[in-house]
Amino acid sequence: MGMNYIDTEEEQIPTPNKTKGNPVIDKYFGGILEKDFKVTYIIVTERGEENNLINKLILKIFDSIELQTVPEILDKNNFRVHWNNSEIRVKIKYEYSDNNNLIWEIQFEGKFLIIENFRTEFLKSLMSDQRFKKKYCVQDEISDEISVVAYPMVRNLENGLRDYLLRFFTKKFGSKWWETSKTPQLETKIKERERTFSGMLDMQLYSIDFIDLTELIDGKAKLDPHKLLEAIDILAGFTENEEKFKKKHQSIRNDLLGNWKKFFEQHITVSNFVAIWKDLYQIRCEVAHNTFMNLKSFVKLVDYHIIISKQLSELIEELRIVKSEEYRVLEEILNINIKFSVEDIKSLLDYSIIHLTPKNFSKDTLCISEFNELLDSIRLELAIIGTFTESPEYQLNLGDDEDYPKDYAQLDSISKALFFESISELTKKALQIGIENNKIV
Structure with missing residues (x-):
């Protein structure tokens, strides 16, 4: 027969508060x-x-909760543990199984951070006691809440990588990209799975798992030993023909290199990307399989999401055929026949001013007439940034005893300021993307 809860006044047990603030936690929870x-x-x-x-x-x-002194409690089935300005409410009850085991049900209730931290410490405390051999969780509202917030990030990363890989491989190999990149294991998985829109869309990338995407990124060499021996024999016959030798050598080298070295190392600059993605897979499984999560895993996910989603967005934008408005404007700005420095762009963003010098025209020196001619050639193009006026005179940085130079005198200190009346938010965003994506150096 099970123990019933006893309706008596609950004992209050004070304990220290170990909760600390965290900007990520404050933002999302x-x-x-x-x-x-x-x-x-x-x-x-x-x-x-x-x-x-x-x-x-x-x-x-x-x-x-590292309580040093254990107080007497009035009701062992229903009591409260006070933790500074918060508390944990505890209910404990048991009943017998059909084979006379004891089945204990223990419920803890409290504020988010208190319960999130406590549950781990409580389970750790049971590990050294052999009497508590079987432990199960049947309700975890903390994990539920974390998973709800975590899922969009996982989905964004997974589909972002699919987006990038599809664009990259189709640009590289066209309609034959899957035949070129697949492995026998991936092909088997696809044959075993039916997806929504299968038959209407080519669903290869959406029929393989999160972790399988690393096989396409880190794909190992596909050249078997027999082909390698054959290639060596062929190369031996090309030693006197340098052009054929180089061609065959490059072909064999490409076959032996994995996809990472061959394709992605120069594009994906996130350090240890493949290792991070495999680490993310564990978090993804916790979220997707409705299992249990803690804030440590969530904070790690947020950190990964920030660096990887930014990188993927940049790579995808590079490959887009239909460009976003920001990237379209950025391309137009970069196509102006002038070299912008990061300092130039920051000056535009902060003060709506740019100081043009010979270096903006890839020159060390310019005379006044040449500067006028080059500036006139880009006036219409500069309109993409906004309407501007210019300083009436050139800034020449002349000494007190120096005369105003002739129009044809070559000058390295010549400059002219352009004052933009207004720069649209779209253009500002485009300029900011240019800096962030290292399009402007």
């Missing part, structure tokens, strides 16, 4: 930090010493 969340565990033990076991469980709770 700030609105729910004062809400209550529950976690519930089922623990199976051998029959016997029921009262001793409930005492042991309560001690484990106190150990989890």
Whole structure:
């Protein structure tokens, strides 16, 4: 027969608060930090010493919050542990299984950060006690909440990489990209899976798993030993024909190189990308399979998402055929027959001013007439940035005893300021992308 909850006044047990602020947590969970969340565990033990076991469980709770002195509590089935300005509400009950095991149900309820931290410490405290052999979680509202926030990031990364790989491989190999890049393992998976829109769309990339995408990025050499020996024999016959030798050598080298070295190393600049993606796979499984998550994994996901999504967005934009408006404007600006420096763009963004010098026209020196001619040639193109006026005179940085130079005198200190009346938000965003994506040097 199971123990019933006893309706008595609940004992309040003060404990230290170890919760610390975190900007990531505040950003994504700030609105729910004062809400209550529950976690519930089922623990199976051998029959016997029921009262001793409930005492042991309560001690484990106190150990989890590092309580030095264990106070007497009024109701072992229903009590509160105060943790500074918050609390954990605890309910414990057991019943017998059909084969006379004891089945304990333990529920903890409290604020988000309190329960998120406590659940890990509580489970750790049970690990050293052999009496609590089987432990299960049947309710974890903390993990539910974290997964809801984490899922869009996982989806964004996974489909972002699919987007990039599809654009990259189709540009490289056209309609034959899958036949060129697939492995036997990937082909088997695709044959076993039916997806929505299968038959209407080519769904190869959407029929393989998150972790399988690394096979396309880090694809190993496909040249078998027999082909390698054959190639060596062929090369031996080309030693006197340098052109044929180089051609065959490059062909064999490409076959032996994996996709990472051959294609992606020069484009994907995120350090240890493949290793990070494999690490992300573990988090992805926790989210996708509705299992349990903690804030440590979530913060790691946020960090990965920031660096990888930014890189993928840049790579995808490079390959887009239909460009976004920001990238279209950026391309027009970069096509102006002038060299912008990062300092030039920052000056435009911060002050709506640019100071043109000979270096903007790839010159070390210019005379006044040449400068006028070059500036006139780009006036219409500069309109993409905005309407501007210019300083009436050139800035020449002349000394007190120097005369104004002739129009044909070559000058390295000559400059002219352009004042833009207004720069649209679209253009500002395009210029910012240019800096972030290292399009402007």
